[in-house]
Amino acid sequence: MTEYNTPQDPAGRSATRNSNDSVTLADVARLAGVSTITVSRALNYPDKVATKTLEKVNRAISQTGYVPNLLAGGLASRRTRLIAAIIPSITNLVYAETIQYFSNSLNESGYQVLLGESGYPEQSEQKLISTVLSRRPDGILLTGVNHSADCRRLLLAANIPLVETWDLTPTPLDTVVGFSHERIGVAVADFIASKGYQHVGTIIASDRRARFREKVMINRLEMHGIEDVLRSEVSVPTNLHRGRSGLASLLDKGFRHGVIWCSSDILAHGALIEAQSRGIKVPQELAIIGFGDQNFAVDTYPALTTVRIDRSRMGSIAANILLARIAQQELKEHVIDVGFEIIERETT
Amino acid sequence: MTEYNTPQDPAGRSATRNSNDSVTLADVARLAGVSTITVSRALNYPDKVATKTLEKVNRAISQTGYVPNLLAGGLASRRTRLIAAIIPSITNLVYAETIQYFSNSLNESGYQVLLGESGYPEQSEQKLISTVLSRRPDGILLTGVNHSADCRRLLLAANIPLVETWDLTPTPLDTVVGFSHERIGVAVADFIASKGYQHVGTIIASDRRARFREKVMINRLEMHGIEDVLRSEVSVPTNLHRGRSGLASLLDKGFRHGVIWCSSDILAHGALIEAQSRGIKVPQELAIIGFGDQNFAVDTYPALTTVRIDRSRMGSIAANILLARIAQQELKEHVIDVGFEIIERETT
């Protein structure tokens, strides 16, 4: 009886197929009159297949509208052509841009990027990483170098190439491509001192690295004899509005002349708007320094100064390192500093 | 000889294993003293497993540091818990925000989002979709409603729930959640006319939907007796700088008083900066209208007017529709208009 319940397949398909009738490699192979492995090779290593066979296969592929199943392929080959990237937030332009460059470089080599957002404290980073690893990416990009012991264990156990970015450490998990927040704090303090500013204020996002840069800067300023830095901390996600109110709060606390350091250009930009609306001259009365070189900040607003981070370089270097590691190449350096630059257009 | 090359496995693992020694369901099962299917159930349907068994399994899982392989799971179950999303650009805040809301809603239900950027004409949308479909997502979100015949074929053949966004059509491929660019064009024209502006200029990105809104608006303005709209088209990706130069070019062409419509808030914002730098009063001498309500534009700059699109609603509705469709629920409506709103703070 049961045998009769399995309907004959007029298209010649296997009778064991489920209801979902997507085209498989076997279908293509049958139509082309070759074996499945030949079709697989035609797709992955076209040079290893005779031209005539290749033509037959390609014809069969376009006739059937075959779309490869990378789940099956990845399972069998242990190569998913997927790279995971963990960033704090997709709506923060500096991270989004980094990922865009990263992603573009990888796409060219046939890889796709699986994005994970770590900026939600409700969801632990560990759970996020675990979820992402369950897709068996061939490599992974992380933002920052501080990970819990559990995360480190998880990442190392995955045994895949790994790049940390957006920070620097002498002891990366694998390889780090970033810049030194400490050196930025020092450089900005020195810059401020060299300009002769007496009063310094900060508008800083509630973000670990932003706070660290600020701390270093404040310490360094003391060495220059500048103390009593007025602070304003704003919550994330940062936006123009919070930059405005950050400056407003500093001004309300009595800040008048001097320089303000903001932990991102979007905050700096918001502060600039607040200053303008109060008729304060920037940079003559109040100088504003940002971070990130977002939105071509200094090109658009010559009054602003910023710390430029080369996201394009960071993203593509990270991508190339992962690709090299996947191809089993050994790296000379595991700590790559892409540096930063203080960009100033107008001078007071 | 060869048999001696295969080392004995002290942990009792199968000898057929490859070099990559990641923990599998079978390893967990062996350690827990149950079958693989029981471990699978403990993970996916904990209620269907006896409490004692569950404990044993969970212990084994944490002892081994097991991370499920979703490639294998997806292949076997035909459910990947992956949803694809195609957006023009990740660095455009309005799309990034939509995806963030979309993604958050899906994460809560155990789904992950696979992102694809369609804004690169070098890579055809068809190839992008094909690549994405090869991961066998359980559903897909598209931006816009215009797709080539090849793309439509590909999408329909995938036979998965599909949501189009950021536009509206009476004939969606499956379901559409968006707003009407035509109605926006009309509404903005009517708004401009109602304010009594005589001269109208536009700063528009080289983007199909942006141009369409502009075209509709210009036609509608003619009905109000307003003609000779001065245009400035800027290339994508848009940024503050291009907004500045957009307005600069209009002013150079002789534009003086009136209103400027920009195809995005970032352009509007750039235009505002240019106006301020020239000492033009906004909105008294020159009014500026944006689009998108990006960066809390009107909260920050009361001088600006914008067209608010509720990305939060659009993203989460799109997510919920996909989830419902995946759960085999039928939908009442396949065309969902999330609407828009003209937001004005200051009046001239």
Added chain:
DNA sequence: TTGAAAGCGATACCAA
């Protein structure tokens, strides 16, 4: 240059 057979690591289906 091509093919046969044995997995990859999970789940579905049916039985116990």
Added chain:
DNA sequence: TTGGTATCGCTTTCAA
């Protein structure tokens, strides 16, 4: 409540 067995669709390995 638990388990055996047959897949899922592809690639690897080895042979022809």
